Amino acid sequence: MEKIRVVIKIGTSSIISDDGKIKRKFLSNLAHELSEHTNVSPIIVSSGAIGLGLERLKIKKRPSDMPTLQAAAAIGQVDLINAYKDVFADYEMLVAQLLITRATTADRSGYLHARDTINRLLSLNIIPVINENDTVAVEEIKFGDNDTLAALVATSINADYVIILSDVDGLYSADPNTFKDAKLLKRVKKLTKEIEKSAGGAGSVRGSGGMITKLSCARVLLAANIPMLLCNGANIQNLRDALNGQAVGTAFFDDASSGLTAKKSWIALGAKVKGKVVCDDGAVVALQKKGSSLLPVGILSSSGSFKEGEPVDVYDKYERLIARGIASYSSKILEDNIGLREAQEFIHRDNLVVF
Numbered sequence: 001m002e003k004i005r006v007v008i009k010i011g012t013s014s015i016i017s018d019d020g021k022i023k024r025k026f027l028s029n030l031a032h033e034l035s036e037h038t039n040v041s042p043i044i045v046s047s048g049a050i051g052l053g054l055e056r057l058k059i060k061k062r063p064s065d066m067p068t069l070q071a072a073a074a075i076g077q078v079d080l081i082n083a084y085k086d087v088f089a090d091y092e093m094l095v096a097q098l099l100i101t102r103a104t105t106a107d108r109s110g111y112l113h114a115r116d117t118i119n120r121l122l123s124l125n126i127i128p129v130i131n132e133n134d135t136v137a138v139e140e141i142k143f144g145d146n147d148t149l150a151a152l153v154a155t156s157i158n159a160d161y162v163i164i165l166s167d168v169d170g171l172y173s174a175d176p177n178t179f180k181d182a183k184l185l186k187r188v189k190k191l192t193k194e195i196e197k198s199a200g201g202a203g204s205v206r207g208s209g210g211m212i213t214k215l216s217c218a219r220v221l222l223a224a225n226i227p228m229l230l231c232n233g234a235n236i237q238n239l240r241d242a243l244n245g246q247a248v249g250t251a252f253f254d255d256a257s258s259g260l261t262a263k264k265s266w267i268a269l270g271a272k273v274k275g276k277v278v279c280d281d282g283a284v285v286a287l288q289k290k291g292s293s294l295l296p297v298g299i300l301s302s303s304g305s306f307k308e309g310e311p312v313d314v315y316d317k318y319e320r321l322i323a324r325g326i327a328s329y330s331s332k333i334l335e336d337n338i339g340l341r342e343a344q345e346f347i348h349r350d351n352l353v354v355f
């Protein structure tokens with residue numbers, strides 16, 4: 001019987017305690033649950049390297065300089081993967097370490113190789129434990145957060161669903177720390193303006209994600225037709241329920257979504273977005289309702305510097321992200337063509353992911 005592929009994203013706060021130590025109890029609960037769910041092929045995306053490294057270096061406050069963060073990641077990744085290896089061995093499960101950078105996945109063949117390796121590990125019944133290779137990633141080629149990395153992994157291997165274990169119970173109608181009447185949203189089918197507004201900022205001392213990156217991840221997974229469950233990792237019952245296929249926390253899922261082709265999944269997340277265009281209402285309708293290409297005549301403005309073949313975000317004039325696609329030509333050429341009726345399409349429909 002084909003196993004269910006579940007990507008489990010574990011945030012720093014779920015795996016590292018406030019004093020910077022690994023939460024062994026959490027890890028053994030995780031391993032225990034996975035050993036009980038033999039119909040599931042787990043793929044773990046785990047943060048924690050930087051947090052553990054900082055603890056080893058006795059650094060209390062997250063530094064802002066890259067070399068120190070990268071050194072911390074290099075130190076902490078060893079502790080992180082060792083903890084997985086040791087704890088999972090108690091349950092007779094073998095783990096494999098994959099460290100991925102966006103420099104690799106921006107190149108389609110690198111992306112496909114990473115995908116093939118994960119698929120092979122799964123067929124060997126080995127649990128991939130994936131993190132960003134923080135030691136070599138620099139700003140321009142960084143995922144920056146493991147939520148995005150988890151979405152990339154999930155879409156590349158066509159996962160059945162994604163569980164994001166976090167320190168929040170899910171997505172609320174407003175910030176629950178400020179608004180006492182904020183309600184947990186149990187089901188999200190579409191990222192509306194209100195939902196985006198409720199996400200706020202965030203990111204803890206040791207981790208780097210917040211609700212915004214979780215919504216970016218959800219946006220792509222909604223388009224890819226891969227359900228995502230965002231729930232609190234502190235309660236292991238959540239993981240148990242999620243592995244049993246029950247909805248916990250906030251379930252992001254749109255039954256009406258038709259999914260993404262393999263190439264479009266890569267377009268959505270493989271490489272870092274290099275620029276942004278804003279388009280008029282007519283173009284928005286053409287993209288969303290008619291499956292059209294994006295033409296310069298519908299573009300109002302362009303920002304950022306990008307070359308032909310690089311990914312660009314498409315916004316409506318109300319500042320909402322509506323699509324992402326591969327530029328047919330550079331920002332320089334686009335600037336000369338904005339608004340022109342007869343100009344060549346800027347993003348071809350085959351290279352466009354509409355959210």
Ligand code: GLU
Nearest residue numbers: 047048049050145146208
């Ligand atoms: N890759 C980072 C780490 O392992 C974490 C990134 C994140 O928090 O999303 O420490």
